Amino acid sequence: MIKNPSFLNYHKWQRIIIAAICVALASQAEFNAFVPGFIIALSALLLPVFLYFNQDLNPLQLGFAIAIASPVFRGLILLLTHNTTHVLSYTVADILYFSCYVIIYYLLYWQRHFRNNSAFFLTIVICDYLSNLLEIGFLTRMQGLTLYVVELVFVVALVRTLVATLISFLFHYFQLLIVRSEEHEQQYYHFIWVAAAVKSEVYFMKKNVNDIEAVTKNAYLLNERLKAEQLPEEQKMAYQIAQRVHEIKHSYQDVIKGLGDYFDDQNNAPMRMNDILKIVSSYSQMIIHSRHLNINLVVQNNLDCTVPEHYYLVTILSNLILNGIDAIGKKHSGEIVIAVQDQGKDVQITVRDNGSGIPEAMLPLIFKAGFSTKFDQSGDIYRGIGLSNVQSIVQDQFAGRITVNSKQGSGTTFHVFLNKKLLTSKGVNEDEVLHC
Structure with missing residues (x-):
């Protein structure tokens, strides 16, 4: 069972306050039933949902916060709409309901070493049922607890529990599907x-x-x-x-x-250009996030084609993007633009960043084997495959070329031109004409 879903994963007391306010507001959606002062409210549906998705919180803290917040809201409404003589008794009834609810939940479920959905469902039925009986008994001084009311309250508790747990279980199930799908996608990337x-x-x-x-x-x-x-x-x-x-x-x-x-x-099946760009940009975003950088990636693609040698294209793109990430560093409002365009016989890929740029004197050297401007704190060169090897892949695998324009302090732009036929086909004859 999920104890800390992302949308509730705040600080403990923040979650308690949020739960208390939400349940208190939901308690205003109500209608009277059985005896005067006893209500059936939407809050009784929300409380099990909050308990289900906050099983790391002590339910006594959560419940008592609700027991305070909900009667306050209800008391204000009663002061405006009822005789003030009933406000105290109705407010106390609300406090008894929520206090009894969380105490039973704490004893029957939260202290268990092994928890499952069946135990949660049965516990919520008991909590709702006994808390309602206590509330009715208090409001009527036990006079309203007829057999008919007792049976009807059980039906209400059962229906509310079914609805609340169904919402919780379904949301949990779909959340797991989404999480697993995202995990599989990230693993594939x-x-x-x-x-x-x-x-x-x-x-x-x-x-x-x-x-x-x-x-x-x-x-x-x-x-x-x-x-x-x-x-x-x-x-x-x-x-x-x-x-x-x-x-x-x-x-x-x-x-x-x-x-x-x-x-x-x-x-290895060929990959579509859009998928390649998605993989490269998504994984690059993970690197940016892990380094706590402020860099926006912009992908522009107007070419719909498949690439058999997609590993080599990923290598080219990833190295140019990582160079851009390193060049931008801690700069605010960093941006890297990856653009793919159809240029007739060639496919043009542009990777542009607004980083520190390359000194003019170094531009003739960047494609030389072993050249690097990146060192770690110990003075060792960071060893990627390097721009010289990127150039080799571009030339040898795709009969292409790579050029660079850079201005120190303004950024760098790499233009990669790849032969379209070599990029989008594999093992074809020279006289075959292939189109993206």
Whole structure:
């Protein structure tokens, strides 16, 4: 059972005050029944709902606050509409009803170690029934407790409890559905985000294997040259270098194979551009929220297409957006705009921020391998895949290009141009024409 739903998750005393005021106001929706002064009010429906969704609160505190607030409201109404001689007795009756209600609830349900919906329903029936009998008995000095009234009060208590618990249980059920749906959605977003990062790393590991092979080849050539020059110690060292590099290559290949099998493109269905943008923007908002930043994300998309290589596109977008988040930092009224436009044969993606901008002298360097302007407090460079690798993905995977415009103090704009056919298709012939 949910003890702290978000809409009631305030400070304890704030929730008590809210409950007391709401029940007191609801008590004004009423009609007289059975005996003079006894009423059937909407407050008797709201009280079980508040108890159900505030099971972390001591019901005695909650009930006694209501027992004070509700009679005050009712007493004011009675002073305006009835003889003042009845105000005291009717007000005391209200206090007795709510006090008796929460005491029974406290004893029968709240102190239980194991609570469930069945026990809650039965407890509310008993609370409503006995509290009504006490109220009628007080107002009539026990004269109104006829068999007919006792039976009818039980029916009223049963009906009110059915309605109140049905509202509580249904709301709880739908709330769980929403929470689970949101959790699944966030887990899916997280998976796509992580998978994109892993897939991009695998991509660059594959490129590094070629460099490793070149090093291995050069080490073996050096080994042969040293052998011809009869330098055994140096030859042995060159051979060991070649051997170790060869082992590193095989370790790389094992990692690539394992991750490649898990993130096999054949098992990944294409994603629509709108879904990709939703995933990237939603996860970026989570990062912004976790850092307590004041940054607004604006997404503009006028292109409806599917992207088979969506992991690479997520990598491109996420890195550019994270660069924008870092550039804005603690600045107030930060904004990052992500715009996708159809440019005929190309798809243009623009990521614009109003952050600190990039110094003009650094602009020619930002796409160089290893370049970074971001350091942590210990002086280590933050290692994302970097703009150089973003550029590599843009060029190698989508035959595209990336440009940047920036003015220090005003912000930065990245323009990414991707070949539409390569972006929206996979494994097609050159003469095939595909449209978004």
